[in-house]
Amino acid sequence: MGMVSTETLFIQHFGNEEARGMDYYLEKMAGYSALKKALQMSQDDVISEVKKSNLRGRGGAGFPTGVKWGFIPKQATQPKYLVCNADESEPGTFKDRDLMRFTPHLLIEGMAIAGHAIGSNTGYIYIRGEYTREAKLLDAAIEEAYSKGCLGKNILGSNFSFDLTVHRGAGAYICGEETGLLNSLEGKRGEPRVKPPFPAQAGAFGGPTIVNNVETLSAIPFIINRGGEWFAKLGKLEKSGGTRLFCVSGHVKKPGLYELPAGGVTLRQLIYDYCGGILGDKKLKAVIPGGSSAPVLTPDEIDVVLDIEPLMKIGTMLGSAGIMVVSEDYCLVKLITRITKFYAHESCGQCTPCREGCKWMEDVLHRIEHGHGQERDLALLLDIADNINGKTLCALGDAAAGPVTSFVRKFKADFEEHIRGKKCPNA
Amino acid sequence: MAKILSKKFYEEMKKLEPRYPSKVALLLPALHAAQNELSWLSPEALNEVGEYIGIHPAQVREVASFYTMYNLKPVGKYHLKICTNVACCLMGAEKLVDHCEKKLGILAGETTPDKKFTVMEEECLGACGTAPAMMLNDDYYEKLDVKKLDQILAGLE
Ligand SMILES: Cc1cc2nc3c(=O)[nH]c(=O)nc-3n(C[C@H](O)[C@H](O)[C@H](O)COP(=O)(O)O)c2cc1C
Numbered sequence: 370m371g372m373v374s375t376e377t378l379f380i381q382h383f384g385n386e387e388a389r390g391m392d393y394y395l396e397k398m399a400g401y402s403a404l405k406k407a408l409q410m411s412q413d414d415v416i417s418e419v420k421k422s423n424l425r426g427r428g429g430a431g432f433p434t435g436v437k438w439g440f441i442p443k444q445a446t447q448p449k450y451l452v453c454n455a456d457e458s459e460p461g462t463f464k465d466r467d468l469m470r471f472t473p474h475l476l477i478e479g480m481a482i483a484g485h486a487i488g489s490n491t492g493y494i495y496i497r498g499e500y501t502r503e504a505k506l507l508d509a510a511i512e513e514a515y516s517k518g519c520l521g522k523n524i525l526g527s528n529f530s531f532d533l534t535v536h537r538g539a540g541a542y543i544c545g546e547e548t549g550l551l552n553s554l555e556g557k558r559g560e561p562r563v564k565p566p567f568p569a570q571a572g573a574f575g576g577p578t579i580v581n582n583v584e585t586l587s588a589i590p591f592i593i594n595r596g597g598e599w600f601a602k603l604g605k606l607e608k609s610g611g612t613r614l615f616c617v618s619g620h621v622k623k624p625g626l627y628e629l630p631a632g633g634v635t636l637r638q639l640i641y642d643y644c645g646g647i648l649g650d651k652k653l654k655a656v657i658p659g660g661s662s663a664p665v666l667t668p669d670e671i672d673v674v675l676d677i678e679p680l681m682k683i684g685t686m687l688g689s690a691g692i693m694v695v696s697e698d699y700c701l702v703k704l705i706t707r708i709t710k711f712y713a714h715e716s717c718g719q720c721t722p723c724r725e726g727c728k729w730m731e732d733v734l735h736r737i738e739h740g741h742g743q744e745r746d747l748a749l750l751l752d753i754a755d756n757i758n759g760k761t762l763c764a765l766g767d768a769a770a771g772p773v774t775s776f777v778r779k780f781k782a783d784f785e786e787h788i789r790g791k792k793c794p795n796a
Numbered sequence: 797m798a799k800i801l802s803k804k805f806y807e808e809m810k811k812l813e814p815r816y817p818s819k820v821a822l823l824l825p826a827l828h829a830a831q832n833e834l835s836w837l838s839p840e841a842l843n844e845v846g847e848y849i850g851i852h853p854a855q856v857r858e859v860a861s862f863y864t865m866y867n868l869k870p871v872g873k874y875h876l877k878i879c880t881n882v883a884c885c886l887m888g889a890e891k892l893v894d895h896c897e898k899k900l901g902i903l904a905g906e907t908t909p910d911k912k913f914t915v916m917e918e919e920c921l922g923a924c925g926t927a928p929a930m931m932l933n934d935d936y937y938e939k940l941d942v943k944k945l946d947q948i949l950a951g952l953e
Contacts, residue, residue, distance in 0.1 A: 457922045458920065458922070459920075460881045460920035460924070461882065461883055461924050463923055463924050463926075498828070499922065499931060500922070501934040502934065534816075536824070536825070537825070538824070539824055539827065539828065539863035539865040539866055540863050540864035540865035541864065542919065542920075553824065554821060555820060556818070556821045556822065556823035556824060557820075557859060558858065558862040559862060616924060617925065618883035618924035618925050618927055619883055619886045619887075625925040661881075661882050691924065693882055693886065693924070704882065704886075707880075707881070708882060711881060711882075711919055711920075714919065717862075
């Protein structure tokens, strides 16, 4: 068995309802000691520690967190904002939910530290509307933090004040995209904005804003307590620190969350050594490695090391680390049709290539799936995808185009079988 | 016109107001709170929310209609949202939808004539590791199969 032993930060608390309380957090998890320490550090020192940690955003794009924080202008006339992206809307992703319901104080402490670092006194946790229970748990944890002086005015006796509010979304994938999220927070339709200006220049309510994922912010207390260098070394590759929560779903024997060093294992190890292999010991057919927006991988490609750069090198992405495993007897044409239906449904409609193109790809895929496709439809799909990719305001278009292109290119025979046989061979 | 939103609604909003630099930012929280009370957002409810925020009802509707969780039509007492996104489909979610449709005699998206059940197909609920999953009103039910679904339905009066 190729298992690596490593220190985990989060997963040992998942499932333990006691861990979510303030008392437990203070006693067993050195709770709020990092905040205390950070408040004695200068803003620049906090940011430089986070830079040293090589923490990269866990929301999807993998942008270095310390570098992002450094973009906040020092001299701003407008209030600055810190927003936690808890929309967790990328299909295949289910880590932030556990972080919020089992270790909410890590997130709260991480946000208070981040608020200090960027000079913001106001934070919001934008949580997807479906997570009603998690929103209530966060509210309760925030109240505890206020009552212990860890949030609010003059935190822990310092001159830093920070208010934190949970803001519920209401069902829209696009609100995971940071500028769509900001519009939604402001009470508007969640339509992504034209960039630049980037949120660090003009974000929430026009003020300089940092948007970070739940897992990103939850890692901050560890970095402050144990040092950026220590965190960087948890990762096994250069420029990518810490552990990662991998969300494994689909046809594996043991689906669920796995916390492993960034770059510590290959995709094959994760599937076969950790998740026990494929359900029913069937053959592997395909893997989607980073949420449904990530181009698909074939069984020949799973020796790739699981981290941002190695996956990028082979034309896909780690994204939000939502790994979906598909066994030999599931129809891939059906699968990509379903994925594309999602993007067509979730396109906000602002950009014509995405609004029209996603729906068009869905229609073409649907007719192929049901045996009404034609040979030339495959070239058509690639052409539509090409006309969406990189031609829209936000990355939802790319997220829809990449998977279609990869399925058509890598599993062409499956499509041809549907077209020539005039039906789904698996039906 | 008589108000249809309760005193509690207005108190809850009052508490939230200082947390935002603009009143319009209260629109999503207000719509959630209104729906919590009324179970759906009737035109009258949208009007009253607009009046409270200080924006035109058309602006309220423009925003409310962007989000799938706001019920702009009445829904049943029990609102089943079955996830049929990738991970749940891989684990047989479509069987759950078929079963509900047959058992309740409605199609996904519809409400039973006695207003007891609404069944919907949902996009990803973020419970992929415990698929297939569904929501019943505010609660998650995970690792479902037809048998478990039947037990859940049997427990609802
Ligand atoms: C269509 C789309 C959906 C996204 N959904 C999410 C999401 O649900 N959660 C998240 O944290 N980031 C999501 N992102 C990425 C955010 O735009 C942003 O990069 C991220 O929140 C930044 O935080 P990080 O640097 O900590 O990763 C999404 C991006 C796109 C284009």
